[in-house]
Amino acid sequence: MATGIKFEGGRELERALLELSTKSALKVGRFALRRAANEVLKAARANVPVDEGRLRRALRLRIDRGRYDKALLSALVYVSASAFGPRPRKTNRNSTVKGKFGPPRYSYQIGSYPQVYGAFVEFGAPGHGLPARPWFRPAWDSAGKQYAIQRIAEELANGLEREAARLARTI
Template sequence: MSVTVKVEGLRELERNLAGLTKAAGKGALRRALRTAAEPMADIARQLAPDDESTGGYDLRESIVVGTKLSRSQARKHRKMFRDNRSSVEMFMGAGPLPQAIFVEFGTDPHINKGKFAGSMHPGTPARPFIRPAWDQDKMAMLERLKVELRKEIDKSVQRAIRKQARQAARR
């Protein structure tokens, strides 16, 4: 399923971003994305089931906002976006826990393998937590992103101006 989102009113920010170095621009974008996505991650954490028996790190605790993917997630992602190296990406979701996808989407009834081979598993109902968080917060997240982008790009532009002034003073 594909979701298309249109964001308007960012031309001025794009011009300011073009005036920065590539590294400074990417850093500003990453900081803005992380800050804007964190409230959505909080909603997903509230919606995720909490297994009291795990005593700590479980599905709810694994939900993070970051630039890193697990090895298997990265492999699948590379196949999808192999030719796009210049973009800035931030991910929000469950960590590399194998049960995360089964909780989000559920499972159909199936015949077990391994220790319980041959027995019938009744399946599990879906208990979505990522998609509802997106549906609930997507427009607010985009508004936060616009505000955060403005702040971060302005800060980066000011840093670049101060750096140029220091370099000019040394000469």
């Protein structure tokens, strides 16, 4: 739960967005969300611990519309599977359990998905001897929260001014 966040002028921005067409309002909102979320993405890339650098290169930003309410927009910073190359498939090693022959019991490697690897780096895996090395939460604490909301409000106001100027030119 976010605490200490103060946002003023939301009703005025909402009224101005409602005066625009749906397409224009979504365009302005998508632009504002992308600009604000890019700061969080940059901070997350700066905080990622680098072994080979693939996790840093795999971080992506996606702006989506709501599944049921198409007027809602959301920003998602995520780990892309494509940056990791092909996912390791079934292992072809024999089992290492003494007295057991044949294929291994678990055919997929733990952490073979990039999303799982990012979570293991963030939260650790105590059972596997992997310590936690948080990288996203500090990025959100430094570049997110209050800053992101203020940045969205500023970008929405700027976008509304641009759309109003564009509409004035067309009339």
